[in-house]
Amino acid sequence: GEDVEQSLFLSVREGDSSVINCTYTDSSSTYLYWYKQEPGAGLQLLTYIFSNMDMKQDQRLTVLLNKKDKHLSLRIADTQTGDSAIYFCAENSNSGYALNFGKGTSLLVTP
Amino acid sequence: GAVVSQHPSRVICKSGTSVKIECRSLDFQATTMFWYRQFPKQSLMLMATSNEGSKATYEQGVEKDKFLINHASLTLSTLTVTSAHPEDSSFYICSASARTIEAFFGQGTRLTVV
Numbered sequence: 244g245e246d247v248e249q250s251l252f253l254s255v256r257e258g259d260s261s262v263i264n265c266t267y268t269d270s271s272s273t274y275l276y277w278y279k280q281e282p283g284a285g286l287q288l289l290t291y292i293f294s295n296m297d298m299k300q301d302q303r304l305t306v307l308l309n310k311k312d313k314h315l316s317l318r319i320a321d322t323q324t325g326d327s328a329i330y331f332c333a334e335n336s337n338s339g340y341a342l343n344f345g346k347g348t349s350l351l352v353t354p
Numbered sequence: 355g356a357v358v359s360q361h362p363s364r365v366i367c368k369s370g371t372s373v374k375i376e377c378r379s380l381d382f383q384a385t386t387m388f389w390y391r392q393f394p395k396q397s398l399m400l401m402a403t404s405n406e407g408s409k410a411t412y413e414q415g416v417e418k419d420k421f422l423i424n425h426a427s428l429t430l431s432t433l434t435v436t437s438a439h440p441e442d443s444s445f446y447i448c449s450a451s452a453r454t455i456e457a458f459f460g461q462g463t464r465l466t467v468v
Contacts, residue, residue, distance in 0.1 A: 285460050342388075
């Protein structure tokens with residue numbers, strides 16, 4: 244399938260902003276998603292962005308999409324220790340609603 | 355948001371036995387359910403897509419005789435790992451969709467084959 248790439252680790256201090264980056268290759272993706280996975284748990288949808296948008300803000304979360312460069316980022320403002328988790332970037336594949344995931348970025352928030 | 359319940363959350367089985375994992379959509383009718391497998395430090399890999407009442411569509415490289423998927427109703431899909439071997443040990447996650455942009459995920463099942 245198409246590739247979705249993410250950096251594997253990010254460490255930030257509590258109160259700082261976190262920026263998690265993602266690149267994808269499928270230019271036909273309609274929606275791009277950010278999911279959060281806490282240890283031993285399933286995936287929680289954080290936010291998504293339609294491919295014809297370049298920015299979406301939802302409380303502490305800001306998603307930026309550069310469709311030309313196929314680059315997606317998730318910014319978490321005022322990062323808290325409870326934000327420590329693995330964050331997955333995903334795009335909808337040609338299968339319709341099945342998703343193609345990156346390997347996930349482990350975010351560690353230190354006090 | 356909608357709730358998808360996956361059961362069991364953890365299972366240990368002996369090599370050669372079969373294990374069934376259930377995925378239920380609790381408050382909506384899921385026309386499509388997806389099964390993913392997650393290896394340690396790897397992304398989720400789509401195994402198969404199942405539509406209610408029809409045969410599942412398996413991704414390339416996934417053995418359909420080993421990973422049996424049944425989607426008998428709009429709220430239940432099952433994945434049976436037949437004749438499990440240690441290499442089948444993994445984290446299996448289902449998701450359910452009702453033809454919206456969002457697919458809701460179960461909490462996952464940690465399968466350990468000993």
